[in-house]
Amino acid sequence: MSTTNEIRYLASHEWGRIDEEGILTVGISDHAQDLLGDIVFVELPDIGKTLEAEEESAIVESVKAASDVYSPLSGEVIEVNEKLLDEPEIVNGSPYEEGWFFKIRLDDGSEFENLMTEEEYTNSCEE
Amino acid sequence: MVDFHGWSMPINYGSQITEHNAVRENCGIFDVSHMTILDFHGEDSELFIRKLIANDVKKLKQDFEGLYSAMLNDNGGVIDDLIAYRLDSGYRLVVNCATRGEDLKWISTKVKDYEVEMIERDDLSMVAIQGPKSSEVLSKCPAPIVRALESKKKQQGVFGNNMFATKTGYTGEMGFEVILPHDQAINLWKNAVEAGAEPIGLGARDTLRLEAGMNLYGFEMNESISPYECNMTWTVDLKDEKRSFFGKESLLKQASEGQHLELVGLILDDRTILRQGQKLQFVSSADLEGIVTSGTYSPTLKKPIALARIPKTTEQICFAEVRGKKVFAKIGTPRFIKEGQFIFKERT
Numbered sequence: 001m002s003t004t005n006e007i008r009y010l011a012s013h014e015w016g017r018i019d020e021e022g023i024l025t026v027g028i029s030d031h032a033q034d035l036l037g038d039i040v041f042v043e044l045p046d047i048g049k050t051l052e053a054e055e056e057s058a059i060v061e062s063v064k065a066a067s068d069v070y071s072p073l074s075g076e077v078i079e080v081n082e083k084l085l086d087e088p089e090i091v092n093g094s095p096y097e098e099g100w101f102f103k104i105r106l107d108d109g110s111e112f113e114n115l116m117t118e119e120e121y122t123n124s125c126e127e
Numbered sequence: 128m129v130d131f132h133g134w135s136m137p138i139n140y141g142s143q144i145t146e147h148n149a150v151r152e153n154c155g156i157f158d159v160s161h162m163t164i165l166d167f168h169g170e171d172s173e174l175f176i177r178k179l180i181a182n183d184v185k186k187l188k189q190d191f192e193g194l195y196s197a198m199l200n201d202n203g204g205v206i207d208d209l210i211a212y213r214l215d216s217g218y219r220l221v222v223n224c225a226t227r228g229e230d231l232k233w234i235s236t237k238v239k240d241y242e243v244e245m246i247e248r249d250d251l252s253m254v255a256i257q258g259p260k261s262s263e264v265l266s267k268c269p270a271p272i273v274r275a276l277e278s279k280k281k282q283q284g285v286f287g288n289n290m291f292a293t294k295t296g297y298t299g300e301m302g303f304e305v306i307l308p309h310d311q312a313i314n315l316w317k318n319a320v321e322a323g324a325e326p327i328g329l330g331a332r333d334t335l336r337l338e339a340g341m342n343l344y345g346f347e348m349n350e351s352i353s354p355y356e357c358n359m360t361w362t363v364d365l366k367d368e369k370r371s372f373f374g375k376e377s378l379l380k381q382a383s384e385g386q387h388l389e390l391v392g393l394i395l396d397d398r399t400i401l402r403q404g405q406k407l408q409f410v411s412s413a414d415l416e417g418i419v420t421s422g423t424y425s426p427t428l429k430k431p432i433a434l435a436r437i438p439k440t441t442e443q444i445c446f447a448e449v450r451g452k453k454v455f456a457k458i459g460t461p462r463f464i465k466e467g468q469f470i471f472k473e474r475t
Contacts, residue, residue: 038144
């Protein structure tokens, strides 16, 4: 059973944090920002857009490479972190708090449990 | 840390952008010991080096002075780019680590016909100290030899106490490169860092050289690219008509036929970085196509920049299709920053 404010992951390094209303905040993991290096541009989805689970939803570009950000679950985009457009380096400094990318209203909150737990994700990073 | 052609090297020590800015604003120190150092001694050494590379070492006025050059194959393609230094007894070439194998193969074959001994100096390290405060940092290091550098001009150098120090670099800032035995290199590194030099990784080395419009082998140049097509025309010295060098005949032929490709600089207002290999198109010349040779985010300009090889044209703008979107770039000189100043000139 998942608990409110728990963070879960995709193997592709996105995290999602669920609240009591079924809103999922999405970002990229500390491991991901570390692999990417200095982040210089972020492209965010349009508000109102409906995303499928594991659909390309945002782009993060660092000095080294551009990388797609996938939506962990399906839902409608209700808010984006516009601060990242001017200060993308926030993602490097605070990947789980200030550096969130977007929020979606989940189609089905129960799907959250299908995501990887912190332990499963950490193990997958070490593989 | 990454494996860079057999050398374990850091992409960055901390933040690549912070390291980049440290070199533009203060002073950075680079461990560039991966570079291959080749010394040439013997009575034919000048004759041989003048034959081997496209620039002419005859114009080096003093010992320990260096010049930038291409080493060409018979088709006029770039085998490598290098710095050639005059020594008190012979010449020293500093060539790329990525091309070491090909270089040695080529040079060993050619050197046989000359009274020249080639020695690879893997007993030496190389350290670069670069940035507006590099003189200040160096003056605090307890190595008297570096003091002698102060009176020297760019590209010139000094030698003493086993240290070979020159006013050269790969960043577009004033600075020094020092070739010295490994144990002395460690001491120089420690002293320079104590005096305020920031250690700089490979990542910032690349963004610095790109802003400065300096070529990187395998990106702007390769064996099928002529110096005329990679902004190295100025390094081809044809003044001495009697001098023959490898690739010369092909170059003369190319020059008479006219140049078809050139290296340009691109600046983008878009929030997209054009990477190596990206195709470029032109709005009013649909049949022409160019290619990005290196692209990055410029920490100094806070914009994406790129170097690109494009057909000779008067077009001022080009575009690329990236992730289904058209991205436009201004075309201009293949150099962006020199000693902290913006020097890019866009086409008008």
